[in-house]
Amino acid sequence: xxxxxxxxxxxxxxxxxxxxxxxxxxxxxxxxxxxxxxxxxxxxxxxxxxxxxxxxxxxxxxxxxxxxxxxxxxxxxxxxxxxxxxxxxxxxxxxxxxxxxxxxxxxxxxxxxxxxxxxxxxxxxxxxxxxxxxxxxxxxxxxxxxxxxxxxxxxxxxxxxxxxxxxxxxxxxxxxxxxxxxxxxxxxxxxxxxxxxxxxxxxxxxxxxxxxxxxxxxxxxxxxxxxxxxxxxxxxxxxxxxxxxxxxxxxxxxxxxxxxxxxxxxxxxxxxxxxxxxxxxxxxx
Amino acid sequence: xxxxxxxxxxxxxxxxxxxxxxxxxxxxxxxxxxxxxxxxxxxxxxxxxxxxxxxxxxxxxxxxxxxxxxxxxxxxxxxxxxxxxxxxxxxxxxxxxxxxxxxxxxxxxxxxxxxxxxxxxxxxxxxxxxxxxxxxxxxxxxxxxxxxxxxxxxxxxxxxxxxxxxxxxxxxxxxxxxxxxxxxxxxxxxxxxxxxxxxxxxxxxxxxxxxxxxxxxxxxxxxxxxxxxxxxxxxxxxxxxxxxxxxxxxxxxxxxxxxxxxxxxxxxxxxxxxxxxxxxxxxxxxxxxxxxxxxxxxxxxxxxxxxxxxxxxxxxxxxxxxxxxxxxxxxxxxxxxxxxxxxxxxxxxxxxxxxxxxxxxxxxxxxxxxxxxxxxxxxxxxxx
Numbered sequence: 001x002x003x004x005x006x007x008x009x010x011x012x013x014x015x016x017x018x019x020x021x022x023x024x025x026x027x028x029x030x031x032x033x034x035x036x037x038x039x040x041x042x043x044x045x046x047x048x049x050x051x052x053x054x055x056x057x058x059x060x061x062x063x064x065x066x067x068x069x070x071x072x073x074x075x076x077x078x079x080x081x082x083x084x085x086x087x088x089x090x091x092x093x094x095x096x097x098x099x100x101x102x103x104x105x106x107x108x109x110x111x112x113x114x115x116x117x118x119x120x121x122x123x124x125x126x127x128x129x130x131x132x133x134x135x136x137x138x139x140x141x142x143x144x145x146x147x148x149x150x151x152x153x154x155x156x157x158x159x160x161x162x163x164x165x166x167x168x169x170x171x172x173x174x175x176x177x178x179x180x181x182x183x184x185x186x187x188x189x190x191x192x193x194x195x196x197x198x199x200x201x202x203x204x205x206x207x208x209x210x211x212x213x214x215x216x217x218x219x220x221x222x223x224x225x226x227x228x229x230x231x232x233x234x235x236x237x238x239x240x241x242x243x244x245x246x247x248x249x250x251x252x253x254x255x256x257x258x259x260x261x262x263x264x265x266x267x268x269x270x271x272x273x274x275x276x277x278x279x280x281x282x283x284x285x
Numbered sequence: 286x287x288x289x290x291x292x293x294x295x296x297x298x299x300x301x302x303x304x305x306x307x308x309x310x311x312x313x314x315x316x317x318x319x320x321x322x323x324x325x326x327x328x329x330x331x332x333x334x335x336x337x338x339x340x341x342x343x344x345x346x347x348x349x350x351x352x353x354x355x356x357x358x359x360x361x362x363x364x365x366x367x368x369x370x371x372x373x374x375x376x377x378x379x380x381x382x383x384x385x386x387x388x389x390x391x392x393x394x395x396x397x398x399x400x401x402x403x404x405x406x407x408x409x410x411x412x413x414x415x416x417x418x419x420x421x422x423x424x425x426x427x428x429x430x431x432x433x434x435x436x437x438x439x440x441x442x443x444x445x446x447x448x449x450x451x452x453x454x455x456x457x458x459x460x461x462x463x464x465x466x467x468x469x470x471x472x473x474x475x476x477x478x479x480x481x482x483x484x485x486x487x488x489x490x491x492x493x494x495x496x497x498x499x500x501x502x503x504x505x506x507x508x509x510x511x512x513x514x515x516x517x518x519x520x521x522x523x524x525x526x527x528x529x530x531x532x533x534x535x536x537x538x539x540x541x542x543x544x545x546x547x548x549x550x551x552x553x554x555x556x557x558x559x560x561x562x563x564x565x566x567x568x569x570x571x572x573x574x575x576x577x578x579x580x581x582x583x584x585x586x587x588x589x590x591x592x593x594x595x596x597x598x599x600x601x602x603x604x605x606x607x608x609x610x611x612x613x614x615x616x617x618x619x620x621x622x623x624x625x626x627x628x629x630x631x632x633x634x635x636x637x638x639x640x641x642x643x644x645x646x647x648x649x650x651x652x653x654x655x656x657x658x659x660x661x662x663x664x665x666x667x668x669x
Contacts, residue, residue, distance in 0.1 A: 047474040050667040073476045083467025087298060099291050100475035144471060 001025050002046070002152060002182060007055035009041050016041040018206050020055070024152075024182045028174070029211075030193030031186035032270070033203040034278050039186040040080055042203075043156040046184065047077045059152075073102065076150030080157045082141035086130035090121055090140045093129065094147065101148040108147075115143040119173070135166035142173065153177065155185045159192050171196065194270040202277060209277065214270055221268035221276065227251045228263040236260045241275045288477055292488035296459055305454065306496060309447045313504040316443055317511055320435045323428040324512060329357040330425050331515025339520040341368040341421045364426035364526070371525045371539060372415035377407035377630070384533050389633040393607040399636040406638050407630050410543050414523045417545045422521035424548065425514075429526040432517065433540075437625035440508055441555060445621055448497040448563045453587045455489040455496075456570040461580030469668055479664045486571040486656070493567065501556075518549040531632050541630045543638050555627055561645045562617060568652035569617065575659040594618040611636060615644045 002024040009017040017038040031039050044050045045057060048064060048071065057064050064071045084093055091112060098108035116122045119139040129137065138158065145153060159167045167189075174196055177183060185193055193200065200217055202209040210217065228234060230243060230250040238256035254263070255276050296302065337348035346365060352358050381404035390396035414420065425432040460482060463469040473479050523545065528537035546554065570587050577583040594616035601610035613619060614634045620641050623631055627641050637643060 044470075044669055047470070048478070049470055049474055050669055069476055069478065072474060072478055075474060077471060077474045079470035081467050082471070083463070083469065085295070085466055085468065096291050096295075097471070097475065099288055100472060100477045100481070102287075102476045141471075148476070 001060060003058040003061075004042075004046075005056050005058065007042075007045065007052040007057060009038070009045065009050070010053045015206055017203075020208050022201065022208060022211055024184065026180060026182055027198035028178050028183045028185065028193075028196050029199050029201060030197030030214075031184060031201045031203070032188070032190065032193065032274060033186075034188050037203045038206050039188075039203065040156055043077075043079075043154055043184070043186055046152075046154055047075065047079075048072060073148065074151040076145035076148060076153045078138075078141045078145045078155045078158055080160060082137065084129050084137060084140060087128055089126045089128055090116060090143070091125045093140060094144055097144040098147050103148060111147060111149075112143075115146055118146075118176075119143045120169075134161050135163065135169075138162060138166070138170070142170075146177070151181050153181055153183045155183070157187055158185065159187065159189060167192065190269075190271045190274050200270065202273075204277060217273050218268045218270060221255070221272055223259075223265065224255055224257060225253065225266050225268040225272050226256060226260060226263035227253050227266050228260060232262045234260045234263070239276070239279065241272055286484070288481060288484040289488050289491070292459060292481075292485050293492055295462065296455055296488060296492045299458060302455070302492075302496070305451065306500065309451075309500055310503060313440065313443060313447075313500070314507060316439050317504070317508050320431075320439060320511075323425075323431050326357050326360060327425050327428050327432055327517065328513045328515065329355075330361060330423060330428070331513060331517045333361065334423055334516030334520060336516075339422045339424070339516065340418060341365045341423055345423070361423075361426055365423070368421060368423075368525050370415070370418075371420045372411050375411050375415075375539070377404045377411055377541070380404065380534075380538065381407075385633055388533060389602075390607045390611070390636075392605065393611075396607055396611055396636060400633075403630070403636055403638065407541060407543075410638075411541060414521075414542070414545055417521065419521040419523040419545055420525040420539070422524040423517075424520040424522070424524035424526050425517055426526055429524060430528060432512070432514070433522075433527060433625065435512065436508075436552065437555065440504060441559070442621070442624050444497075444501055444504060445559050445562070445624055447500060448493070448559075449566050449591065449621070451496055451500075452489070452493045452563060452567050453570050453584070453591075455493050456486070456567065457574050457580055457583045457587060459485045459489045460571065460574030461578070461583055464578060465580055473668055480660075482571075482575055482660055482663060486567070489571070490564075490567045493563070497563065514548070518547065518552075520548050522546045522548050522551040529626065529629070533632055538630075542628050543630075544628070546628065551628065555624070558627060558641060558645055559624070561649060562620060565617060565645065565648040565652055568649075568656045572652065572656050572659045575656075575663050591618050595622060614640070615647070617644075617648065620644055 004020050004022040007017060007020045008015065020042065031042065033039050045052055051065065059067055059071050094112045094115065095108055098112065103111065116125050119142055121136065121139055124132070124136065129140065142158070145155070159170050162170065171192065174185070185197070187193060194214060197214060199211055200214050201211045228251060229248065230252050236256055236258040238254045238260055241253045241255055243250055243252050253266070253272070254260070255272070259265070333349065337345045349358060349362050381400065385400060386397060390400055463472045472481065523540050523542045525539065527540035529540050530537055542551070569590065573586045573590065574583040577586050594613050595618055597613050598610065598619060601613060619634065623634060628639065631640070
């Protein structure tokens with residue numbers, strides 16, 4: 001179990017994260033927040049790349065800084081900006097990463113072949129990575145994160161920069177990744193996690209807003225999300241979330257405390273939650 | 286330790302390394318090519334020493350007389366007629382008193398005291414050299430300074446400087462590589478983590494050592510195919526023919542070594558001290574690279590560390606800041622600068638006998654400790 005206890009992170013006078021308390025057990029956790037909310041800051045602290053200003057992060061009751069190598073041995077991390085060696089092939093790069101993770105040569109050979117199959121890069125295993133597309137690079141990134149079969153897998157914005165096809169491929173892969181481990185996935189793209197996360201963590205104003213199952217989060221907006229054809233006059237106070245095309249024309253998806261005339265009540269989804277929770281930040285921009 | 290191999294492979298993939306090695310060899314061969322002029326005479330002297338010993342004595346002169354008439358023989362005989370026991374009446378204390386005490390370390394009585402003691406001890410060394418008849422050693426007769434300059438002031442100094450540059454390049458490159466390629470996050474959160482910098486330093490050291498050894502071997506092989514020293518290797522480095530130009534003196538002073546060295550012994554000891562200094566620089570550049578983090582900053586800092594003591598020496602001397610001036614003489618750069626005069630009286634640049642050896646002996650453990658301190662700091666420091 002991974003515990004984040006009263007963690008605050010400050011950079012000078014700027015508070016990136018304040019008094020975060022979370023407990024992670026087996027399952028997939030989606031860390032959902034807009035850019036600049038502190039997701040990467042939290043991920044980096046979990047990956048031991050930076051340290052909390054206050055508070056502690058514990059793995060099975062022991063501070064991760066104290067555990068040192070023992071903690072990093074169970075960790076798999078894919079950062080937001082995944083760096084690699086351009087003149088290396090995926091196989092060479094994964095061999096290097098395997099050595100860093102303390103995996104012997106023979107075991108590494110087997111694991112690398114398995115992982116390359118899993119991320120569909122077997123055919124390009126010996127090509128230099130400078131020839132790869134963004135999606136292929138990201139797949140190498142996932143492969144290296146899985147090399148040591150981590151108990152804790154941290155993926156920071158893994159679908160950033162990927163085209164829709166690659167994002168769908170990634171989502172499918174993520175389903176198979178969950179298993180017996182803790183997977184923490186940060187994103188500002190709701191569709192990445194809405195179908196796979198067991199729990200969603202929302203950060204707002206650098207604090208943890210909630211850590212609940214998606215259904216429970218969406219339930220908080222029950223009876224308040226509607227769709228109404230564009231152009232309809234709405235007399236009750238409301239807020240437009242977004243518009244979409246239907247067979248009947250363009251409709252506005254709105255949030256309203258009261259039931260507007262001519263509107264159709266719809267089931268709220270995670271996207272609605274995201275747009276409503278972070279509407280202040282949208283307005284500022 | 287398992288990571289040293291992969292780190293070495295990363296370094297060997299860098300094509301700039303091979304370009305640099307090629308440029309060094311080209312430079313060295315050019316330097317050797319332009320040292321010409323005295324090969325025949327030096328070769329002749331070497332063969333004569335092989336046959337008749339290195340001392341200018343009756344047996345040596347008799348041997349010369351038996352040799353065929355030859356301009357080289359005539360030249361050597363003329364040189365030998367000028368050879369004499371200079372250490373019999375040489376007074377190092379008088380030399381120091383006349384030319385150094387009033388010019389340097391004035392207003393710093395402790396340092397002046399050290400300077401005076403140094404010249405007293407130098408007298409003891411002169412007596413040892415006298416007992417060994419070092420002054421009567423032929424060495425390379427009137428081509429001695431040329432041979433010494435070629436061997437030590439040109440070739441060995443170039444090789445040492447190239448070694449320093451190579452170490453800087455490889456260390457800065459390997460330590461900064463992860464940030465350059467944005468791989469720092471995944472590399473340093475691995476099981477090996479930030480301790481990887483120790484493997485990187487060792488890898489850079491191994492590759493540097495192999496490359497430097499290669500440069501030394503190839504360059505010296507070419508040098509000794511051009512300059513066939515033969516019996517000169519067994520001559521005494523403190524020969525009466527061996528003079529040192531010192532700007533503080535109106536005359537050339539003898540090459541006064543603290544111990545009696547053959548040319549071979551002096552050469553070997555210089556190589557050993559050079560090796561220790563290269564190891565010191567490996568530690569220094571590793572510290573700089575770990576603390577700076579960024580390749581460009583590391584390179585600039587290393588360049589500044591190497592170059593600035595040379596300017597500071599002039600600056601401190603002009604302003605007569607004698608303590609900083611003296612402490613600066615212990616810097617690695619000043620040691621390289623005076624590499625061709627190691628193990629001798631270095632005038633105002635040395636206040637204790639064998640100062641260059643003491644410098645290296647102090648630098649090595651100090652920088653080893655500082656390296657481990659830098660690693661420890663890096664392990665506790667945030668990466669972002």
